[in-house]
């Protein structure tokens with residue numbers, strides 16, 4: 045926050061967006077309003093193309109909070125740069141390896157390093173037994189968190205002017221649960237869902253909805269039926 049942030053030259057920002065196909069480099073989000081430019085080396089003044097990666101606010105928070113590892117970020121950047129150089133040929137981006145930052149699971153997953161194939165596939169390898177390894181549960185938690193981001197954004201239109209920090213929810217989860225969001229044991233799922241329901245219900249929009257009998261989220265059962 046206190047670091048001096050030079051604004052990214054428009055021409056460079058445009059090149060970063062072109063390289064990423066104007067999508068989040070991790071999840072494919074294409075809504076321009078959701079997209080941000082991440083400084084890979086953490087230096088907001090280093091605005092060379094090699095240091096810039098387009099990410100949606102949600103994935104950007106995961107990067108900031110180490111849920112997407114720096115190794116993964118750099119690998120993704122290499123993919124995009126290569127794919128961009130070869131963009132006239134229909135070359136798929138090369139598979140890359142991803143390492144896990146959470147040392148707690150290092151032993152378990154050492155033999156389990158997985159190849160990342162294409163954009164849109166899961167970018168981070170989650171250890172067996174973790175919440176992130178259960179794709180249906182992970183998908184539902186992802187949904188609740190993005191719902192929370194939408195509600196927080198909507199608060200601006202209710203006159204709440206406190207700056208909104210996308211990493212905050214992940215920080216709070218780690219503090220409450222003792223694990224990073226998708227690295228916690230899958231058994232924590234129900235508790236985490238309850239926690240996120242509560243957070244959603246406590247937003248300004250969430251309280252408004254409830255007073256009008258409008259649901260703030262669909263259930264896990266409804267989610268997997270989609």
Ligand SMILES: [Zn+2]
Pocket residue numbers: 068069070071072073099100101102103104
């Ligand atoms: Zn994203």
